[in-house]
Amino acid sequence: MSSAVTSRLVVGDRFRDFAEAVGAETLSGLTRSLDAGDLDTLQGPVHVVTGQGIGEFELSYLRDAITRRQLDDRVVLVHSTALPARRQELHKAREDNVLIAGLTQADDRTYEAQLRLHDHNELLVDVQDRVHVQGMVAIEAARQMFLAVIEHYFTARWPQQRYYIVLNSMNTTFSNFLFPVGATLRLTVDEADLSEPSRLTVRTTVELEQAGRAAAAVTIDAAAFAPGLLEEKELRRAKGAVASAVDTALATATV
Incomplete structure (x- = not known):
């Protein structure tokens, strides 16, 4: 220099x-x-x-x-002073895996945040040997953006409940390479039904923009369930998966 x-x-x-x-x-x-x-x-x-x-x-x-x-x-x-999203909003246990910072609400349907990549993020530590950042980072950043918005602005209306968020679908379109400099995540609520507090449904589009160009767009369709609605079904299916796995292993095992 x-x-x-x-x-x-x-x-x-x-x-x-x-x-x-x-x-x-x-x-x-x-x-x-x-x-x-x-x-x-x-x-x-x-x-x-x-x-x-x-x-x-x-x-x-x-x-x-x-x-x-x-x-x-x-x-x-x-240097950006934007604070990383909080643990309870992202369901992440390690700060180095948090991908968004500075979450704000732009209007009644739009929310924005900054992309934040830690040098030891779980998606980078295995391999980062290209000029651009791998597409999985964009997908995970969009997922985290969705979770943060849902937890901070939607389920927080019922603070006595801890919701289970279930993803029904995620559809991703890539438009440009993503590079390790500043980028903006913008979430738009396409459709939401909050009429029944025990089961909220939300469909959103998260756009990842860098240098004035769209890098990726992820449409997410999900539901948030109040505690007690999913545990019985989840446990029943878990036991069924175990039984099936054991039966398959025994049927194919060489004794």
């Missing part, structure tokens, strides 16, 4: 291939350059924009590297 550069993008190490392809920095690469003194001659200010894979933990590490070289007045970090 030379003194003529006024802005730069940094992404998590997981997106090394993307960074190399577009001339961006990875977190490790940028901190190494800082520690080596490569940026000490900057005139600044240089705005370092954070892309995907850079959360508060990584941001703190980067700030420390900047401060060690006394570059706080010349290197300015530009």
Whole structure:
């Protein structure tokens, strides 16, 4: 990075291939350059924009590297302050698997959030060796967006109940590659029946937009059931699945 550069993008190490392809920095690469003194001659200010894979933990590490070289007045970090969706809204136990942040309501039918990719997200740790992000990330982000909206804005009307949400269908259309930079999720409620609190039905379309272009659209049809309505059926079918699996194994086993 030379003194003529006024802005730069940094992404998590997981997106090394993307960074190399577009001339961006990875977190490790940028901190190494800082520690080596490569940026000490900057005139600044240089705005370092954070892309995907850079959360508060990584941001703190980067700030420390900047401060060690006394570059706080010349290197300015530009980072989203949107908070990740909460655990109870997404049914996820680990924060690094949360894919949406900054959930807001735009109008009575539309909700928006930012895509948020942790460097150690479960969908990335096995393989992320392309410039773009795999399509399964878009599908899971749409699913999480749906859950967050349903839990935060719909089932919350009956706070004494903890609903079971059952997906009936998810239909996905991909339009463009998704890259590890900022993106917006926009959910539109196409149809909803909330007249019976014990069984809510909702159909939505979630669009994932990046750089002014649609990357994917996911139509989700689902129902939310009050506690007690599904347990008996679920248990009965679980026992039936076990019996069938055991019978099949015994029938095909070699003794």
